[in-house]
Amino acid sequence: MKCIVGLGNPGAKYTNTRHNIGFLAIDALAKEHGIKLTESKFKAVFGTGMIKGERVVLVKPLTYMNLSGEAVRPLLDFYKIAVEDVLVIYDDLDLPLEKMRLRSKGSAGGHNGVKSLIQHLGTQDIKRLKLGVGRPPAPIQVIDWVLMPFAKSEQTTLQHVLSDSVNIATDFIDTPFLALMNRYN
Template sequence: MYLIAGLGNPGPEYAATRHNAGFMVVDRLAEELGARYWKNEGGALTAKVLYKGQELVLAKPQSFMNTSGGPVKSLMSAYGLKPDQLIVVHDELDIPAGTIRVKLGGGHAGHNGLRSICDKLATRDWLRVRIGIGRPPGRTPVADFVLAAPKKEQAEELAAAVDEGAKAVLSLIDNGLEKTQQAFN
């Protein structure tokens, strides 16, 4: 079993923002894998699906980005999962818009959702699918940039990265970290 936690903020005002890239990937996976029912569980919206005989729990924490660790830890405890059964999907400023990277472990690079998960799990050793959103232009504050919906060309880049992110999550399950990194990084 894997827990696939997409990071984002709940509510329609955040739905199309860069910071919700993780939610977008989880929604894409739910669509592709035929998730039919979402429920509130452990502070997150969850849907269970089968993928090649493997049970996946798709999750969108509803506690807002900065406190994502609580719902992630709650779900891991409820399902008896270890950190190597967790895949977190999130936006990443330090990766060019429209691209993705996959890795195991690492720091939080100032990302408050990752910081919260690191703190609650007391480890950094879990798989990550990082959706590149690039850096804000000029002097645009980071918070304003990540909480804004991208315009036409940037929206197309984000949509392409979301598609690749969903493929990378399934590749991690099918092929493991090294082959997935070779294919997507």
């Protein structure tokens, strides 16, 4: 069984913000594969289904970004999913909106949601798909930038990014991660 986690913040005011691009990616993936995100426990909303013949759980933690590990750890324990079978999708300020990057491990890089995952999962060896949201233009502060909705002028690019993230997450199911990184990075 595989687990794909999108990081974000719960609540309507965060729905289309840059910080919630992980949630948007999970929603797009769920729609593509007909997986309903109707389960609600372990401080998360999630759904299970099949992708490429493999059972998969798609997860959106409801703990707020900085506490994401509190939702993911118990869910992995319940389903007996190993950390190596997890892909985490989240926003990255250091990549422009149209860019994505797969990583097999590493530090949190200043991302508090990833920091929480590393803390609760006990390892930095967490596969991740980082979706670029870019740095804010002056004088906008980072915290304000990530909590801003995407501009109308960014919607076409955002839809391409989400479509690409669906393809990458789908291929994660049956492709060795090194091959996945070589294909998409």
